[in-house]
Amino acid sequence: MLELYDGPLHVEEIIAKWYQDVKDKNFGAFIPFIGIVRDEKGISGLSFDIYEPILKNWFDEWQERASQEGAMLLMAHSKGDVPNHTSSYISAVLSPQRKVGLRLINDFVEDFKANAPIWKYDLIDGKRVYAKERSTLLNGAGLLHEI
Amino acid sequence: MLELYDGPLHVEEIIAKWYQDVKDKNFGAFIPFIGIVRDEKGISGLSFDIYEPILKNWFDEWQERASQEGAMLLMAHSKGDVPNHTSSYISAVLSPQRKVGLRLINDFVEDFKANAPIWKYDLIDGKRVYAKERSTLLNGAGLLHEI
Amino acid sequence: MARIEFLGPIGKEPLEVDIKNLKELKEIFSEDKKLQEWLKICAVAINDTMVNSLDVDIKPNDKISLLPPVCGG
Amino acid sequence: MARIEFLGPIGKEPLEVDIKNLKELKEIFSEDKKLQEWLKICAVAINDTMVNSLDVDIKPNDKISLLPPVCGG
Numbered sequence: 001m002l003e004l005y006d007g008p009l010h011v012e013e014i015i016a017k018w019y020q021d022v023k024d025k026n027f028g029a030f031i032p033f034i035g036i037v038r039d040e041k042g043i044s045g046l047s048f049d050i051y052e053p054i055l056k057n058w059f060d061e062w063q064e065r066a067s068q069e070g071a072m073l074l075m076a077h078s079k080g081d082v083p084n085h086t087s088s089y090i091s092a093v094l095s096p097q098r099k100v101g102l103r104l105i106n107d108f109v110e111d112f113k114a115n116a117p118i119w120k121y122d123l124i125d126g127k128r129v130y131a132k133e134r135s136t137l138l139n140g141a142g143l144l145h146e147i
Numbered sequence: 148m149l150e151l152y153d154g155p156l157h158v159e160e161i162i163a164k165w166y167q168d169v170k171d172k173n174f175g176a177f178i179p180f181i182g183i184v185r186d187e188k189g190i191s192g193l194s195f196d197i198y199e200p201i202l203k204n205w206f207d208e209w210q211e212r213a214s215q216e217g218a219m220l221l222m223a224h225s226k227g228d229v230p231n232h233t234s235s236y237i238s239a240v241l242s243p244q245r246k247v248g249l250r251l252i253n254d255f256v257e258d259f260k261a262n263a264p265i266w267k268y269d270l271i272d273g274k275r276v277y278a279k280e281r282s283t284l285l286n287g288a289g290l291l292h293e294i
Numbered sequence: 295m296a297r298i299e300f301l302g303p304i305g306k307e308p309l310e311v312d313i314k315n316l317k318e319l320k321e322i323f324s325e326d327k328k329l330q331e332w333l334k335i336c337a338v339a340i341n342d343t344m345v346n347s348l349d350v351d352i353k354p355n356d357k358i359s360l361l362p363p364v365c366g367g
Numbered sequence: 368m369a370r371i372e373f374l375g376p377i378g379k380e381p382l383e384v385d386i387k388n389l390k391e392l393k394e395i396f397s398e399d400k401k402l403q404e405w406l407k408i409c410a411v412a413i414n415d416t417m418v419n420s421l422d423v424d425i426k427p428n429d430k431i432s433l434l435p436p437v438c439g440g
Contacts, residue, residue, distance in 0.1 A: 019181070020159075023183060027183060028182065029181070030181040031178070031179070033245070033249070040173075049303070050366075051302070054361075077366065115364070116366040117361055118365065120367075132303075135365040139346065140338060143338045144320045144333045144348075195439070198434065204416075236439065259439055263437060264374070266438065268376070279376075281438050282435070282438040283437055283438065284410070291396055293397045
């Protein structure tokens with residue numbers, strides 16, 4: 001399940017809802033990764049753009065991959081502005097056994113960072129500044145650039 | 148912080164409390180591992196004995212290790228009976244960056260499984276049956292056994 | 295006409311172009327010096343599927359998306 | 368007198384024994400055939416610190432704990 005919200009995530013509510021939804025499904029491990037915006041480099045927060053169609057395709061492929069190991073994925077992400085010390089991102093794995101779950105949460109979060117079509121901006125003096133240096137080129141980048 | 152509870156863990160409350168306690172401390176990643184009792188092999192639940200002095204020492208050593216990487220650990224565990232589809236165990240890592248956090252939650256949970264002085268029993272027909280086959284020998288096991 | 299969308303921070307309005315393949319799009323773009331900085335780092339999707347080659351036919355009504363470097367979470 | 372605690376599933380009451388080291392404890396235990404099955408798989412802690420050697424002096428009031436295989440979580 002992929003959930004997108006405007007602004008910061010209500011972490012306690014989302015985790016409580018997910019836990020209630022899944023606790024009777026006989027998974028042994030529930031591992032959420034919760035990203036919290038750090039107060040650093042003078043920013044007041046972060047802001048996000050998301051291209052939803054490709055994000056959904058990316059997520060569905062991961063869900064299929066997880067289901068082949070009997071596991072399930074959940075994800076929530078913010079759109080727009082997210083102040084410091086609030087959450088913009090939660091990914092969670094449910095798995096029968098811990099080892100699959102611990103491996104999947106690592107691989108899922110790392111691949112999210114490398115491939116999810118989301119653009120991050122620092123909020124500085126009320127302005128959005130694209131976080132270009134912290135961003136990752138997608139596969140095939142430069143295809144339309146003249147040599 | 149190490150918390151022990153009689154019976155199942157109130158997952159939503161514990162996670163909400165931990166999140167409120169830490170969200171302003173400028174950690175970027177909060178990764179809880181939540182263990183849920185699976186309905187399998189005809190059990191109605193699990194039951195646990197804990198030897199608290201050594202568990203506390205073990206946890207304090209891990210906390211020290213985590214703090215050297217700027218991270219922090221939280222753990223909650225049940226004593227006594229825990230029914231199927233409720234939680235007996237939560238470990239969580241807080242870290243500035245995701246990579247340290249993802250590594251620590253894996254290593255912390257695996258070492259917990261190998262070394263935390265906790266004994267697990269299946270609850271079968273209202274009786275506690277020591278889960279010997281699923282248990283792990285501690286370092287130095289057999290020291291007092293006659294050769 | 296295919297529709298070109300410039301995603302995220304590029305901040306450019308969508309374009310409608312009459313092209314038969316991506317090579318033609320590259321030629322059209324070559325005249326836009328300002329866009330070259332973005333093209334250097336952008337990946338390309340056609341109808342929401344990422345592509346790695348210029349040898350792709352473009353049909354009328356195709357959607358072509360330009361995706362700059364990403365950083366979710 | 369040192370105090371011996373049998374943890375978790377062993378289900379045996381604590382003992383008080385007058386010993387100077389772990390070797391003497393091993394000798395005392397060797398007469399308890401029923402306990403041998405547990406000793407085969409038990410680790411040992413003295414005053415809540417795990418030990419790996421029998422060459423350990425035991426002082427009066429020391430606490431010796433026997434720890435069977437564990438399985439938390």
